[in-house]
Amino acid sequence: MIEKKHLDYFKSVVGDENIYSDKAHLIAYSYDATREHFEPDAVIFPRDEDDISKVLKYCNEHRIVIVPRGAGSGFTGGALPSSGGVVLAMEKHMNKILEIDMKNMVAVVQPGVINMDLQRAVEEVGLFYPPDPASQEYSSIGGNVSENAGGMRAAKYGITKDYVMATRAVLPNGDIIKAGKRTIKDVAGYNISGILIASEGTLAVLSEITLRLIPKPKMTKTAMGIFNSVSDAMNAVYKTMASGVTPVAMEFLDNLTIRAVEQTFKKGLPVDAGALLVTDVDGNLEDDLDFQLAVIEKVFKENGCYEFRIAKDKKEAGDLWFARRNASPALSVYGSKKLNEDVTVPRSALPELLEKFYAIADKYNVKIPCFGHTGDGNVHTNVMVDGKDPEQVKIAYQAIEEVFQATVDLGGTLSGEHGIGLAKAPYMSMAFTPEEMALFKSIKMAFDPNNILNPAKMGLS
C-alpha cells in the first residue's frame, strides 16, 4: 500500500485523471504476456518528460519503486511490478510520433508508440523501419528498445539496437539526459544509448527515441524450401547466409510444428517433411531478387531440399508464410502449457542445437516443437505439456533448464529477443560469471543507487 501523501503528490504533478489506485485498475496493470501477475500500488500516466522527471525524483527521495511500462506485451515479466510500487505507463500520453525527418531518414518518437504504427507511417513516405517483433501490432517502441527486440527481418536488417541513434531519458534522480545525435557517427562521451538498449527499464526511463530509417526496398519475393530433415535445413540456413546473398528472413518450422499447423488449419502442408524454410529477399530490381533466389535455391538443393517453391504473387507469398505466421497458436495441440523460449546460437551450431533439443524431448518424454528465426540463429523452443498436471509442469521446467544449458554450451544466449526480466533471472548464473554479474550490479548502482527502478529484474537483486 502506498501512502496517501505520495498519491496526493503524484496527483499534483500529473492531475487526478492520470493516476489509478483503485483495485480494478491495479489488477488490469498487474499482467503482461507471461501470465504472471503482481499488483502495483499505483499506475501513473505521465503527460511528458517533465512529469516523468518529477515522479522519479520524488520516488527516488522517498524510495518508492518505479516500473516503466510500454504495452505490457513482454514475455519475461520486464514490466511486471514484482516488488509493488508505481507503474509508469506510457500508453496514454507518451505515444506520439514526433517527427519523420525525410532529409536525414530519421524518426523521433515517444516510447509508447506502437511498432506497427511507426512502420506504417514511415512506409507511407517511402522509408522503412525494419525491426518487426512478432508483437509488432501491439508492442511499443519503448519496450522494443528496453528489450532490444528482434524479429523476422533481423537476418538482413539487424535488430532494434541497430536503429537507435539517440535517446532522451530520465535518470532515477530526475535528471533528464540526452544521448546520441541525429548523426551516423558520434563518438563524443560514453555510449549511453548503447547501455540503455536492452536494460529492461532498470537504468533510466526512456522519454524520447530517435530511430534510423532506411529507404524502403521496392520489391520483395518469397520462397519456401521443403527438406527431408531438420539437420539438412539447418545446414542450408547457415550455408545460405554465408553464400554472398543475404535474405531478409530465413524462417524455420520443424516437423512437429508443421503437423500442428496442418492439424489446426488443414492447408495441405507436407506433414512428412523434416522441416520447412520460408525466406524473403528484397531489393530495388527484379533481376537482383531473381539472382538472390537462384543462389538460395542452389544452396537449398545442395543441402537436402527436395522442393523449392517461389511465390508468383502476393497471395502465394501469403500462402507460403501462413504456416510460419500461425505456428505459435497451433502448438496448443500438444498441450495446454507452453514454455516458450527464444534461445539463440551461432548459426553453424543450429544442427547440433536442434539434435540436443530433440534428445531432451526424448529423455523427458515431452514434445518440443521448434520454429523461428534461424537466419539469425534464433530458435523459438516450445516445451509443451498438460498445464493441469503438476508433475508434467515440473518436468517441463527440468527440460527447459537443459535447453538453456545446451544453448550456452554451444556458445549461445539465454535470450535472443525477449530479455531476462523475471522469467529467466534464475538462469543468469548459467550464462554469466560472478565477476560479470558484479559488473552489472555496479552499472545498476551507477544509474540507480537507491535501486528504485524496476528492481529484482535481470537477476540483479
Place this chain on the structure above:
Amino acid sequence: MIEKKHLDYFKSVVGDENIYSDKAHLIAYSYDATREHFEPDAVIFPRDEDDISKVLKYCNEHRIVIVPRGAGSGFTGGALPSSGGVVLAMEKHMNKILEIDMKNMVAVVQPGVINMDLQRAVEEVGLFYPPDPASQEYSSIGGNVSENAGGMRAAKYGITKDYVMATRAVLPNGDIIKAGKRTIKDVAGYNISGILIASEGTLAVLSEITLRLIPKPKMTKTAMGIFNSVSDAMNAVYKTMASGVTPVAMEFLDNLTIRAVEQTFKKGLPVDAGALLVTDVDGNLEDDLDFQLAVIEKVFKENGCYEFRIAKDKKEAGDLWFARRNASPALSVYGSKKLNEDVTVPRSALPELLEKFYAIADKYNVKIPCFGHTGDGNVHTNVMVDGKDPEQVKIAYQAIEEVFQATVDLGGTLSGEHGIGLAKAPYMSMAFTPEEMALFKSIKMAFDPNNILNPAKMGLS
C-alpha cells in the same frame, strides 16, 4: 618515476624482455598522432589476457595509472600517458587474428591487429570488414573499437560499433569478463560491449574482439560529380542518401581543397569548381550498380552538378579518388599548422554548416578548407595557419571554438570518429550538460573506482 619494486613485479609477470623503462623507449612511447607528448614511467607488452589481468590487478592495488595503447595513431591523445604511469602496449604480442569463422561470418581478433591486415585476411576468403578509417594501414582494431572509428564506407555500412558482436576485456581490478556472443541477437544482461565501444580505454582493457563480417560485394563502381557550389553539393548529398539508393561512400572536397591538391600534384582538377563529390556504389550485379549510378547522376544533376564522370575501370576509379585520398597532406600549402577536426552533423544541416565555417574563416581571416565523409555528415574541417606565428595559432584556436559551437548548434557532435581524448576535452561542456557529465563520471566509477585507467581523458577528471 615508478618504484623499482613495481618494475620488478611487472618483470616477474611479463618477463624482462616485455617491459621498457629506459629513456629512449619512454620517449618513443610518449607520442601519438596529435604531436603532443607525455612520457610514461614504463611500457609493458602483455603476452596474453592473463598478463593484462595481473598487471591491472597490481596497478589497481597500488594506484598506478595504466594507459592502454594500440598503434598510437589516434588524433585526440587517447593513448597518451598524460598522467604518467604504465603504457600497456598491444602491438608486440596481442596482435593475432585468432579465427575467421566462415560459417558464421565472424572474425575473432586480438586488440593489436592492424585494421588492414584484418580486411585483407577476410577478403581472401570472400568476406568483408567494412570499417575503413583513413588510418587503416596502421591503426589497430583495439584502437578502432575504443574510439569507434568510422571511415569512408560508413554511409552504407556504418561504423565500428556496427560490427562488434562480442568483447573480452579486463576490468581495472583484474577481473576478466566476456560480453556478447557470436550471435546476431543477444539480449541477456547489460550491453557491456556497447558501453566499451568508444570508451577510449577508460573503462576496461580490451583483450579480444569478435567482429561481424559480411559477404564481400562482387563489384564496385566509382563516379565523380563536379558542382558549381558547395551548397549545391551538400544538397545533392542528403538528397542522394534519401533517394532509395545507398552509395558506399559519398566523399566531398571543397574549392580550397581542390586547389591545394591541384597545386601540389598537378592532376588537371577543375580548380574553379565549388565542390567535388566522389562516390562508390557496390553490389553483386552490374545492372544493380548501373541503376544506382543512374539514380545518383539524376539527383546530382538536379542539384547543380555540371559534370558527372563514371570510371570505366580500376585505373579511372583510382584517378577519380586521387584528389580525395591526397587531400589531407596537400592542405599544407595553406600553412604549417593544421587544426583538423572531424565534426559531424545530420546530413541535411551540411549546407548551413559549411556556410558557417566559411563565415568563421572570413571573420578570423584564416583559411578553413573542408573535405570528408559527407555521406554520413562527417566533415574534416581544417583551420590552417602559420605554426611559427603564436598570434595566428591563438586565432586558429578561437576559430575552432566557433567551429564546434556552430556544429553543436546544428545538432551535431564534436567528434564523428576521432574521439575526445585530451584534445577535445575542453569542449565537452559545449556538448554535454552537467547532469550528463555526472552520469559519465558515475559510469567511470562503476568500472574503475580508483581512476587508474586512462585518467583525465574525455574531460572526466
